[in-house]
Amino acid sequence: MSATEPSTHPPGSPSWDEIHASEDFQRLRRRLRNFVFPMTAVFLVWYLLYVLLADYAHDFMSIKLVGNINVGLVLGLLQFVSTFAITALYVRYANRKLDPIADRIRHEVEGEDA
Numbered sequence: 476m477s478a479t480e481p482s483t484h485p486p487g488s489p490s491w492d493e494i495h496a497s498e499d500f501q502r503l504r505r506r507l508r509n510f511v512f513p514m515t516a517v518f519l520v521w522y523l524l525y526v527l528l529a530d531y532a533h534d535f536m537s538i539k540l541v542g543n544i545n546v547g548l549v550l551g552l553l554q555f556v557s558t559f560a561i562t563a564l565y566v567r568y569a570n571r572k573l574d575p576i577a578d579r580i581r582h583e584v585e586g587e588d589a
Contacts, residue, residue: 494584503576510568514561521557525550 494500528536529547536547 489583494580497580497583499576499580499583503573503580506572506576510565510572514564518557518561522554525554 489497528550536545536550538546540546540549
């Protein structure tokens with residue numbers, strides 16, 4: 476940034492490099508990764524299992540449970556349920572583990588008066 480460009484953060488607040496190197500920011504990134512990567516892996520395995528069953532286990536997926544409702548339909552609907560469950564888990568996790576740290580970082584950058 477040249478001397479004629481306006482600053483993108485308030486005077487006296489840390490630079491972006493300082494923020495990224497800070498312990499709080501590293502903790503925030505670590506906590507986010509600790510949730511996102513395992514949850515993504517679990518969901519992808521669950522989805523791949525559904526796809527493989529649909530492709531290779533026709534007899535299993537066509538087992539009727541109630542009326543015209545079969546295993547394949549139930550597992551397909553559970554894909555949606557699991558997506559909503561993961562979203563709810565993330566919101567809860569973010570509210571408890573991520574947002575307090577993000578708020579501290581934001582207050583540090585914007586200043587306590589912001």
